[in-house]
Amino acid sequence: MGDNSRDDLENKMKEVEGLARAYSKDPAQGREKLRAAYAGYQEQRNKYEMNRSRDRAKVGEQIREHWRNLLGDRLDSMLSSRSVTEQMLADPNPQVREGALLLIGVHWKPGATSEDIFRTMALNDSEPKVRIAALQCWGSLHKGDKNELFSAALAAIIKDQSNTPLLRSTAYVCLCETQETEKSSLTQFVISMCRNPESVPETLDWNLVGKF
Numbered sequence: 408m409g410d411n412s413r414d415d416l417e418n419k420m421k422e423v424e425g426l427a428r429a430y431s432k433d434p435a436q437g438r439e440k441l442r443a444a445y446a447g448y449q450e451q452r453n454k455y456e457m458n459r460s461r462d463r464a465k466v467g468e469q470i471r472e473h474w475r476n477l478l479g480d481r482l483d484s485m486l487s488s489r490s491v492t493e494q495m496l497a498d499p500n501p502q503v504r505e506g507a508l509l510l511i512g513v514h515w516k517p518g519a520t521s522e523d524i525f526r527t528m529a530l531n532d533s534e535p536k537v538r539i540a541a542l543q544c545w546g547s548l549h550k551g552d553k554n555e556l557f558s559a560a561l562a563a564i565i566k567d568q569s570n571t572p573l574l575r576s577t578a579y580v581c582l583c584e585t586q587e588t589e590k591s592s593l594t595q596f597v598i599s600m601c602r603n604p605e606s607v608p609e610t611l612d613w614n615l616v617g618k619f
Contacts, residue, residue, distance in 0.1 A: 470513065477506030489515045496524060501534035508540035517544040530560065535571045542574070546581030555619070558585055562619035565611075572607045576600045579611055588615065 475482050478495075481503065485492040492515060495507035508528070511517055517525065525548070528541035542564075549557045564570055564578040580600070583593045592610065599608035 474506055474510060477502045477509070482506075482510075485510055486514060493521065493524075496528065501532075501537050504528070504532070504537045505534070505540050508537065508544055512540065512544050512547065517547045519548055522548055526560070530564075535574050539574050539577050542577050542581060546584060549581075549585045551585065551587050553586055558582055559619040561585070562616045565616050573600070573604045575607050576604070576611075579607075579616070582615065582619075586615065588612070 492510050495503050525541050525545035529545050532538045561578045561582040565575050596608050596610050
């Protein structure tokens, strides 16, 4: 869904608000215009919601396709069973381990009972993509809790230049979410990270990292 749809909706709302103010001052002149503007707003809102639903469905299809590429025929049984998914975390194939973590992160939702597994995989797995997926699951358990030990582990990953830029950037995002830093700067960091995953964005706050 593009920004235009949201902008159109906001513009319609502003039009309604403006006419509502005019109507309160001059009911005879404003009533019909207000009705027409509100009808236009409702129509635009319906279009906006339809676009959102369509785009969510499209994203869902893309995610499922990615899971299928990683997991192959295993996906169906893993979607039906959390225990089967968790068993795949020990699979020798790194694609399967990554896929299992992604499935836990989105479909099953990470549980605190698996924290030790997430920690071990995030810190020690041989495949960076697996470490990133494990880090995301581990991080979801600590959003906003300001956990010192978790933050220190993240800082160590960020400081280690032998780690891939995307792994270090992901660790920084988790650190910001754990410490509840200012959201707009984190959003800008994530945008930069997605645009160029081969380097750590310059907006990384080293003062924050240095606290741990």
